[in-house]
Amino acid sequence: xxxxxxxxxxxxxxxxxxxxxxxxxxxxxxxxxxxxxxxxxxxxxxxxxxxxxxxxxxxxxxxxxxxxxxxxxxxxxxxxxxxxxxxxxxxxxxxxxxxxxxxxxxxxxxxxxxxxxxxxxxxxxxxxxxxxxxxxxxxxxxxxxxxxxxxxxxxxxxxxxxxxxxxxxxxxxxxxxxxxxxxxxxxxxxxxxxxxxxxxxxxxxxxxxxxxxxxxxxxxxxxxxxxxxxxxxxxxxxxxxxxxxxxxxxxxxxxxxxxxxxxxxxxxxxxxxxxxxxxxxxxxxxxxxxxxxxxxxxxxxxxxxxxxxxxxxxxxxxxxxxxxxxxxxxxxxxxxxxxxxxxxxxxxxxxxxxxxxxxxxxxxxxxxxxxxxxxxxxxxxxxxxxxxxxxxxxxxxxxxxxxxxxxxxxxxxxxxxxxxxxxxxxxxxxxxxxxxxxxxxxxxxxxxxxxxxxxxxxxxxxxxxxxxxxxxxxxxxxxxxxxxxxxxxxxxxxxxxxxxxxxxxxxxxxxxxxxxxxxxxxxxxxxxxxxxxxxxxxxxxxxxxxxxxxxxxxxxxxxxxxxxxxxxxxxxxxxxxxxxxxxxxxxxxxxxxxxxxxxxxxxxxxxxxxxxxxxxxxxxxxxxxxxxxxxxxxxxxxxxxxxxxxxxxxxxxxxxxxxxxxxxxxxxxxxxxxxxxxxxxxxxx
Numbered sequence: 001x002x003x004x005x006x007x008x009x010x011x012x013x014x015x016x017x018x019x020x021x022x023x024x025x026x027x028x029x030x031x032x033x034x035x036x037x038x039x040x041x042x043x044x045x046x047x048x049x050x051x052x053x054x055x056x057x058x059x060x061x062x063x064x065x066x067x068x069x070x071x072x073x074x075x076x077x078x079x080x081x082x083x084x085x086x087x088x089x090x091x092x093x094x095x096x097x098x099x100x101x102x103x104x105x106x107x108x109x110x111x112x113x114x115x116x117x118x119x120x121x122x123x124x125x126x127x128x129x130x131x132x133x134x135x136x137x138x139x140x141x142x143x144x145x146x147x148x149x150x151x152x153x154x155x156x157x158x159x160x161x162x163x164x165x166x167x168x169x170x171x172x173x174x175x176x177x178x179x180x181x182x183x184x185x186x187x188x189x190x191x192x193x194x195x196x197x198x199x200x201x202x203x204x205x206x207x208x209x210x211x212x213x214x215x216x217x218x219x220x221x222x223x224x225x226x227x228x229x230x231x232x233x234x235x236x237x238x239x240x241x242x243x244x245x246x247x248x249x250x251x252x253x254x255x256x257x258x259x260x261x262x263x264x265x266x267x268x269x270x271x272x273x274x275x276x277x278x279x280x281x282x283x284x285x286x287x288x289x290x291x292x293x294x295x296x297x298x299x300x301x302x303x304x305x306x307x308x309x310x311x312x313x314x315x316x317x318x319x320x321x322x323x324x325x326x327x328x329x330x331x332x333x334x335x336x337x338x339x340x341x342x343x344x345x346x347x348x349x350x351x352x353x354x355x356x357x358x359x360x361x362x363x364x365x366x367x368x369x370x371x372x373x374x375x376x377x378x379x380x381x382x383x384x385x386x387x388x389x390x391x392x393x394x395x396x397x398x399x400x401x402x403x404x405x406x407x408x409x410x411x412x413x414x415x416x417x418x419x420x421x422x423x424x425x426x427x428x429x430x431x432x433x434x435x436x437x438x439x440x441x442x443x444x445x446x447x448x449x450x451x452x453x454x455x456x457x458x459x460x461x462x463x464x465x466x467x468x469x470x471x472x473x474x475x476x477x478x479x480x481x482x483x484x485x486x487x488x489x490x491x492x493x494x495x496x497x498x499x500x501x502x503x504x505x506x507x508x509x510x511x512x513x514x515x516x517x518x519x520x521x522x523x524x525x526x527x528x529x530x531x532x533x534x535x536x537x538x539x540x541x542x543x544x545x546x547x548x549x550x551x552x553x554x555x556x557x558x559x560x561x562x563x564x565x566x567x568x569x570x571x572x573x574x575x576x577x578x579x580x581x582x583x584x585x586x587x588x589x590x591x592x593x594x595x596x597x598x599x600x601x602x603x604x605x606x607x608x609x610x611x612x613x614x615x616x617x618x619x620x621x622x623x624x625x626x627x628x629x630x631x632x633x634x635x636x637x638x639x640x641x642x643x644x645x646x647x648x649x650x651x652x653x654x655x656x657x658x659x660x661x662x663x664x665x666x667x668x669x670x671x672x673x674x675x676x677x678x679x680x681x682x683x684x685x
Contacts, residue, residue, distance in 0.1 A: 073098055073127040080126045089129050100129050237312040248281045251290045257281050332646040335630040338616055339672040339684035342651050344382045346681035348375055353675035355662050357399045362668045364423055366408055367681050368394030374410055376421055385423060396478050402485025405432045411476045418468040436467050439508055454508045482526045489524050500524055522562045528571050536565045555592050557584055566608045573633055575617055577605035583619050596643055600627050611665040618672055620660035625650045626674050649684055652676030
């Protein structure tokens with residue numbers, strides 16, 4: 001008990017000392033000593049098993065034994081050099097200043113180093129400025145951390161104890177019988193699976209899609225396959241080699257390489273830049289007589305300048321197979337039938353044949369010439385059935401598309417003659433006359449000005465087949481029939497406001513659809529099935545709606561001067577021929593710009609035409625050739641038309657810089673008619 005009393009007195013003294021120290025700032029060493037004494041007392045009481053312990057209870061919150069951080073200085077984790085200029089080093093929990101400890105000079109530091117045995121394991125606390133002596137355990141911990149080992153002395157590689165050995169044992173580990181649920185299906189799992197199956201069938205639960213396992217990173221400035229170094233090595237450009245010396249640089253060149261006196265004088269009179277060679281070949285008997293080359297140093301210097309001053313770069317040559325550049329088109333044999341050979345030549349005109357037209361039945365052919373005659377031919381036999389004389393060169397002939405009428409329109413200067421050919425069935429011929437004679441003039445109404453004059457043919461002209469004559473104020477260039485055969489349109493380019501006129505045959509009425517045409521009209525066409533009217537000027541083609549009386553489209557031809565125009569039987573495609581030897585194909589459903597431009601002809605294109613039933617179109621030009629092309633138009637709007645040139649037909653002779661002037665397809669057979677400046681009409685089958 002005396003030892004206990006002594007220890008109690010010591011603890012009381014230590015407690016009183018601690019209170020005094022806390023008031024003056026506190027001391028770490030005394031606090032640690034008090035904690036060690038309490039631990040010793042507790043161990044001593046436990047060893048004696050003393051139940052009647054009279055030691056007073058110690059508040060565990062009065063002393064903090066944490067060695068991780070000195071919490072008495074409350075300034076936090078800040079640079080402590082901020083307090084270098086102050087007397088204090090921080091503040092305690094009560095907000096009072098913590099004064100800095102007294103620092104000794106270098107002599108005190110040296111004496112402390114020599115006399116103090118714990119100097120080597122003493123460190124300075126930055127927050128309090130005091131010296132802290134590290135224990136052996138702390139030093140060992142620091143050394144282990146510096147070496148990258150575990151903080152505590154534990155063996156990471158202890159031998160593994162295999163409780164369930166891999167060897168087959170005679171007796172099992174346990175004799176416990178298997179549960180019933182191990183061999184009976186689980187009702188809970190069955191219910192869960194049925195819910196999942198029902199959710200999948202109803203579409204509520206969908207399987208998760210596999211994500212493409214692509215790396216989230218990528219190379220920013222270069223490719224993954226090729227690094228910058230390999231690029232630079234592969235892009236090395238060797239210096240160009242010097243041209244090897246030839247025979248003229250030999251010391252004993254052949255006689256033909258030695259210059260004459262005239263060549264020497266001419267060489268000396270030229271500028272150095274204009275000379276083919278920078279030296280004159282000379283002959284020496286032996287090599288030892290050859291003098292030193294005077295320009296050697298200068299040439300080597302210029303060579304060095306060229307090597308490091310002249311930039312070199314790679315020429316990017318595209319390795320393309322020439323066969324890949326040619327579009328893959330079907331063979332012409334697969335696109336038959338189309339006209340290939342000349343079958344008949346219709347001779348009889350004495351001057352150039354400017355225009356031709358084929359009957360809708362395909363039995364008759366009409367041709368107009370500058371000799372002032374229109375000849376009607378039988379297609380199969382080539383016999384001239386009738387010759388109609390007109391006063392002047394024939395500009396255009398057009399057969400009426402109505403098969404119940406045997407009419408043909410002939411354009412001569414400013415007149416349009418409606419002629420009954422008298423060919424074919426007599427009932428059709430008489431019926432045609434009845435249609436024209438049954439005309440009843442309307443009641444006289446006040447009319448401002450007559451656009452044209454409708455004149456009925458007299459006896460002599462009536463016997464020749466003439467029925468009506470339409471007199472225009474200006475020269476008529478072209479005539480075009482509507483598909484039903486009642487309306488036809490004429491073009492007179494010099495007519496100003498009356499360039500385009502539309503006539504009705506049965507009512508003998510003329511209309512002017514445009515007050516002021518935009519540009520010089522070249523040709524006009526009616527749409528095959530819809531109320532559209534195509535008007536071609538020099539550079540544009542305008543499409544008008546006759547019912548709504550408005551402009552629907554304006555096609556940009558990209559040519560200098562339009563010469564002819566043709567409408568596809570379906571009405572959705574148009575081809576334009578021009579005097580600058582271009583043929584442009586327009587898809588009206590696709591764009592107002594050309595779908596394709598063909599430059600097959602070398603001279604001006606005079607006429608273009610479509611076949612009524614076969615996917616063919618042709619163009620005639622002044623170079624004496626007719627080019628037949630396959631032009632398939634598909635019903636699928638997503639598929640573009642297929643255009644393939646299949647045949648170049650040459651038969652006409654070029655006369656006076658004029659070649660083929662007109663071409664027309666047979667309405668039924670894949671035959672082609674052409675007329676030229678050589679006074680002939682030819683049939684190709």
